[in-house]
Amino acid sequence: MYELPPDQLRGAGLAGLTFTRVRLTEPLRPGDGLEDLRLLVAATSHVVRLTWTLDGQPDLPVDRLCHLIPPVSGTGSAARAYAKEWSSLHRYGCFHYRQGPGFVIVKDLRPGADARRMRIEDEDASGFLRMAVTSHAGELDPATRDMLADAETFGLVLRAGDSHLVLPHRIRHFPIPAWAA
Structure with a gap:
């Protein structure tokens, strides 16, 4: 398993990491701009087995994001609840x-x-x-x-x-x- 900060994964060229396990060493904030969501879309598309933590609660309803690789946890109680719901709704390919x-x-x-x-x-x-x-x-x-x-x-x-x-x-x-x- 690779352990990478999000910025390094963004520049890694995800195509070469297909079916690889990657753990992000820093939480993602998919509610702040689009870069973290862009990373999740690319990782999902390339079937990277991504382990990551949610930092904060995104402004988007969880059903808008549940097709993307879900977080394993969150950094606060609201983020943990959002991550749990995301994980329960997630289905690859939906x-x-x-x-x-x-x-x-x-x-x-x-x-x-x-x-x-x-x-x-x-x-x-x-x-x-x-x-x-x-x-x-x-x-x-x-x-x-x-x-x-x-x-x-x-x-x-x-x-x-x-x-x-x-x-x-x-x-x-x-x-x-x-x-x-």
Whole structure:
């Protein structure tokens, strides 16, 4: 098992850590900006077996985040309660996207809402994928920047100022659990 501070894991290139156990030596604050959430989306996508502690309670309802690797604990009573609920709701693959030639399929099976499946095609699929690999609206072409508001309305994107984060993780490893397919 690797023991790393969060900043070192962000720069490690998660693709090379697939199926590796990593314990973060410092707590994450996924409610402060998007960087800690970005780390969790990437780790979930690359199936990194991440052990981490929640610092503080995020502003987002736990059912918006329960598709990401849950914390093992929290630094205070509110954070511990949030972490416990996150862990109880977590199911790998319950909010993910798959990429195909000219299309993206997004599945949202998180608890607390109706199951949704979206097929995004052609230029919109290309725009969605550009949003998924960038973190600032300024890095996007004008047409894709216009898509950000729609993606946020559909719950696919979180925004904080000029930063954005595509919430569903990309499924990179199969098989997908039967209930998520």
